[in-house]
Amino acid sequence: MTTDTPLPEDAAGEPTAAETNPEIKIAELENRLAEMSDAYLRAKAEVENVRRRADEDIAKARKFAVEAFAEAMLPVMDSMEAAIATPGAAVETVLEGVHATRRQLASALERNKVVEINPAAGTKFDPNQHQAISMVPAEQEANTVVAVLQKGFLIADRVLRPALVTVAAPR
Structure with a gap:
């Protein structure tokens, strides 16, 4: 295999001992391979960590996706429970409460893009x-x-x- 880059030479223009001794060259290449293997394993581990964190984030997003919608529904539930708690109310009063509850529901749906x-x-x-x-x-x-x-x-x-x-x- 030929290279276009010149070999390092000592001051006299001769190749250094590292280039002429195959054992030194093999040791240098093994060190370089070890460094590259380590870098590869670290990069692979980082990718796995990113993937795991992304999967956890997706799972949390799915689990809590309805949280804002549920919070918007709670006042509607409160209004309905208040209406049930007053069984002797006049029909007009109940109808007024139903209209108010419907407005709350429509507002909650609208805030949640429904x-x-x-x-x-x-x-x-x-x-x-x-x-x-x-x-x-x-x-x-x-x-x-x-x-x-x-x-x-x-x-x-x-x-x-x-x-x-x-x-x-x-x-």
């Missing part, structure tokens, strides 16, 4: 967000929403539940 899908009548039917239950004759344009039977919901721009709708049939 958005309502509630298309207005006449809105173009979107199969990505709506589920047609039936087609009915209507005075409006074909393939538009006539009525919403059940609201749908998005979570972070992904359909959690499509809105159940009736659609105008072609004339």
Whole structure:
């Protein structure tokens, strides 16, 4: 094997003893191999540690992913328990409490990026967000929403539940 780099030479221009003695050269190469093996093992261990920490972080993220949502639901639960604790309340009072609890729930859902899908009548039917239950004759344009039977919901721009709708049939 030839190299383009010159061999180290002593002051007289002759190769040093390290280059001429094969045992010294082998010992130097073995030392270099040991250093490289050590560096490789350390790098491999570091990669394994990073992978293990990442797996632990992912497991924790999955385990506690609903923590913020659960915290947002606690006031709703408190309101419902308060309503149950007052069995002799007037219907108007209970209805007022139900409306307040619904507002709390809607606010908690919105804070957690759960958005309502509630298309207005006449809105173009979107199969990505709506589920047609039936087609009915209507005075409006074909393939538009006539009525919403059940609201749908998005979570972070992904359909959690499509809105159940009736659609105008072609004339």
